[in-house]
Amino acid sequence: MKKQSVGLGLLGLGVVGGQVARVLTEKAETLSEQVGCPLVLRKIKCLPQDLNRPLTKELPAGIFTTDNEEFFKAPDIDIIVELIGGENPAYDYQKRAITTNRHVVTANKEVIAKHGTELLKLAQQHDVGLCYEGSVGGGIPLIAPFKHDLVANDITGVYAIINGTTNYILTRMAKEGIGFATALQNAQQLGYAEANPRNDIEGIDATYKLAILATLAFQTEVKPEDIYCEGISRIGSRDFRYAREFGFAIKLLAIARQSDNAIEVRVHPVLLPEETFLAKVDGVYNAVEVEGDLVGKVLFFGEGAGARPTSSAVIADIVYSAQKIARGISGKTRLRLDSGRSIKPMSAVETEYYLRITAADRPGVLAQIARTFGDHLISISSAIQRETENGGQSAEIVIMTHPAKEAAMQQALAELARLPVVKEVSNFIRVENV
Amino acid sequence: MKKQSVGLGLLGLGVVGGQVARVLTEKAETLSEQVGCPLVLRKIKCLPQDLNRPLTKELPAGIFTTDNEEFFKAPDIDIIVELIGGENPAYDYQKRAITTNRHVVTANKEVIAKHGTELLKLAQQHDVGLCYEGSVGGGIPLIAPFKHDLVANDITGVYAIINGTTNYILTRMAKEGIGFATALQNAQQLGYAEANPRNDIEGIDATYKLAILATLAFQTEVKPEDIYCEGISRIGSRDFRYAREFGFAIKLLAIARQSDNAIEVRVHPVLLPEETFLAKVDGVYNAVEVEGDLVGKVLFFGEGAGARPTSSAVIADIVYSAQKIARGISGKTRLRLDSGRSIKPMSAVETEYYLRITAADRPGVLAQIARTFGDHLISISSAIQRETENGGQSAEIVIMTHPAKEAAMQQALAELARLPVVKEVSNFIRVENV
Numbered sequence: 033m034k035k036q037s038v039g040l041g042l043l044g045l046g047v048v049g050g051q052v053a054r055v056l057t058e059k060a061e062t063l064s065e066q067v068g069c070p071l072v073l074r075k076i077k078c079l080p081q082d083l084n085r086p087l088t089k090e091l092p093a094g095i096f097t098t099d100n101e102e103f104f105k106a107p108d109i110d111i112i113v114e115l116i117g118g119e120n121p122a123y124d125y126q127k128r129a130i131t132t133n134r135h136v137v138t139a140n141k142e143v144i145a146k147h148g149t150e151l152l153k154l155a156q157q158h159d160v161g162l163c164y165e166g167s168v169g170g171g172i173p174l175i176a177p178f179k180h181d182l183v184a185n186d187i188t189g190v191y192a193i194i195n196g197t198t199n200y201i202l203t204r205m206a207k208e209g210i211g212f213a214t215a216l217q218n219a220q221q222l223g224y225a226e227a228n229p230r231n232d233i234e235g236i237d238a239t240y241k242l243a244i245l246a247t248l249a250f251q252t253e254v255k256p257e258d259i260y261c262e263g264i265s266r267i268g269s270r271d272f273r274y275a276r277e278f279g280f281a282i283k284l285l286a287i288a289r290q291s292d293n294a295i296e297v298r299v300h301p302v303l304l305p306e307e308t309f310l311a312k313v314d315g316v317y318n319a320v321e322v323e324g325d326l327v328g329k330v331l332f333f334g335e336g337a338g339a340r341p342t343s344s345a346v347i348a349d350i351v352y353s354a355q356k357i358a359r360g361i362s363g364k365t366r367l368r369l370d371s372g373r374s375i376k377p378m379s380a381v382e383t384e385y386y387l388r389i390t391a392a393d394r395p396g397v398l399a400q401i402a403r404t405f406g407d408h409l410i411s412i413s414s415a416i417q418r419e420t421e422n423g424g425q426s427a428e429i430v431i432m433t434h435p436a437k438e439a440a441m442q443q444a445l446a447e448l449a450r451l452p453v454v455k456e457v458s459n460f461i462r463v464e465n466v
Numbered sequence: 467m468k469k470q471s472v473g474l475g476l477l478g479l480g481v482v483g484g485q486v487a488r489v490l491t492e493k494a495e496t497l498s499e500q501v502g503c504p505l506v507l508r509k510i511k512c513l514p515q516d517l518n519r520p521l522t523k524e525l526p527a528g529i530f531t532t533d534n535e536e537f538f539k540a541p542d543i544d545i546i547v548e549l550i551g552g553e554n555p556a557y558d559y560q561k562r563a564i565t566t567n568r569h570v571v572t573a574n575k576e577v578i579a580k581h582g583t584e585l586l587k588l589a590q591q592h593d594v595g596l597c598y599e600g601s602v603g604g605g606i607p608l609i610a611p612f613k614h615d616l617v618a619n620d621i622t623g624v625y626a627i628i629n630g631t632t633n634y635i636l637t638r639m640a641k642e643g644i645g646f647a648t649a650l651q652n653a654q655q656l657g658y659a660e661a662n663p664r665n666d667i668e669g670i671d672a673t674y675k676l677a678i679l680a681t682l683a684f685q686t687e688v689k690p691e692d693i694y695c696e697g698i699s700r701i702g703s704r705d706f707r708y709a710r711e712f713g714f715a716i717k718l719l720a721i722a723r724q725s726d727n728a729i730e731v732r733v734h735p736v737l738l739p740e741e742t743f744l745a746k747v748d749g750v751y752n753a754v755e756v757e758g759d760l761v762g763k764v765l766f767f768g769e770g771a772g773a774r775p776t777s778s779a780v781i782a783d784i785v786y787s788a789q790k791i792a793r794g795i796s797g798k799t800r801l802r803l804d805s806g807r808s809i810k811p812m813s814a815v816e817t818e819y820y821l822r823i824t825a826a827d828r829p830g831v832l833a834q835i836a837r838t839f840g841d842h843l844i845s846i847s848s849a850i851q852r853e854t855e856n857g858g859q860s861a862e863i864v865i866m867t868h869p870a871k872e873a874a875m876q877q878a879l880a881e882l883a884r885l886p887v888v889k890e891v892s893n894f895i896r897v898e899n900v
Contacts (some may be wrong), residue, residue, distance in 0.1 A: 171761035173615035180607075183781070326605060327769070328772075329768060330767065331766075335764075344760035344761040347618035
């Protein structure tokens, strides 16, 4: 059944919600034209304190409510736009929207990462759509390519710089030689890192986004807890110096790749060859490289967060859903989960490694360390030994390995730590030659 | 009306056509699953010599024809995929497909650039779709972002490295210090440039692609002949040396940007700041940067040509069209041409300039040259003067200007050429600070 207008309900009037409301108002005419009928914002559920914001003066007073029941029972709402963020109560709100046969548009990475498959199945049963382009990478098209543009491909890998906060911190460390703590403090002062930065710097935020991308790319349900995750807090300024010497940059990378008949899904710092595109992505920008059997490598780059870029994605989803509603077409989202691929355990993953070891500065030390690697069949590709600054008491040994299994490396690391000549395994970082 | 299967007819069995036929065969099952019903390749129109290719052994013999009438009259063909390339007879074939109510999928940049608006209007009248993702940038999604992902944005600029041949030549010149002729010869030997390379090196190929992108981005019909066009053949290895000294790379850029209430559309070599992303795009790769009021800058990067990447885009369009046909949904392509924007004449365009001038090596020369710029209200931002290698008889003067109008610069150039002390204006290149 074709419709004369499409009604929207907006849940949440925070920075993104406010921006979406503003654009829907300011661009009402061109957006309606694209939909093919009026696109009408009918109801906004917000917090009591939101009612004092300047934006509320620009919209009809009756549009606002702070009451859930009033919001969900308002008539003529075809699409509910959930922009409150966080897992709860957003998850329940999305379910309620779907089970009352409303299409859902959201930018909520946590809900989609944790409950996306369940919600998509529910949406299929209710013949409505669930769109979430804004949940990953701000306004960069990252969901649509997997659902439309790259459908002819078997995706072989996804390599993503997908958390602006950590990329900003690593960029400052790389360019200015400052330490992690100082770079984090700077990021907080500039509003690029939150007061409690754990979700970003420990890689958790990146696991949400990677779960969403990997599920789409490999038609395999990937949950955040399936993803191996390491943050950036143990990276030191010395690591950047050595990395540069070997021709590498250091980035927090989210990786999903085909490997045998399984997939690897992992978020951790990596050494990337300096000449690669991802190595050149600096500051708060995001970039996602996708490898397909036909397309080769394609890369998508842009601002990965912020109210305006995210509103670009949310409104694109609204227009897409509204076009279907206006034409009386089923908005049902196709859910492809059929590959039967398993997730490879981290212990079976193979990469090259960079290691920085503090050891006693005396003859035979490098030989002992090298023997430990040899015992675990790990082959060293290059090694450098330097005196540290504490007056020749200890040496810093940096080792690059050929590809080795993570399990073997972990055993070697444990054994190295027990060697009397080794004072500390100061860091180890995986190397990706993407 | 829903359909039990969707039939395809393929026009052309060249490198791209052959690859598309192969993928449709090899991936028939997964593609049909995505369409929702069998996707069947029913007819291929090819040249007599194509019948000897190995591919023809892998497909049912009855599928091939060398006869137009047999092809166009074959039953149960819902989508005609035109992959013969060039303007004629492809243009007529597309018209015939549309007027016999078949959807069209094509990768033909020349037909779409020259006749796209007319064909889209015709397709609307016949309630069929016309898809051309493969016409620009190989498998990189470049059409879809404008039609879907970025619809909430007012696009302010499109900056594109969109011709792999010229980017390969410029990259070799930049990295190896070789001249244009040698680099072109190398590109020809490697198959990156054609025996007659004019379309690529003179920028004509880029104008086709820019016409397509600009029409979509600005909802303004832009034809190739509306686009100011300069090729790369006059760039010398000396220009790369000076550009590097000033911190710039040299690229052939296709530009469409909002400027006052008009749009600028131009293809020419530019100096780009070295630290920008586009400056780092090397070799045969393509990259398109899009600026929107909400999304900020987004960049799309990948292999811009080749049978496999192009087949990725063509098949995505086939699946998209077939999904609509299978569900009985109108495939009509929406045509938005409504902005009322005009195209700014090149004489009114304002950029910064780099100039390389060969002059007599004696006192007062730079002053005379500077005065000529001053007479035309063009302000110089920096200048260097070097002796040339011919024993001090002449000097090379390189000038960078502040923004100036093209008309003023052309007048200044003409006047410079007439100055007795000026032996030659060896080159001038516009500077873009994107």
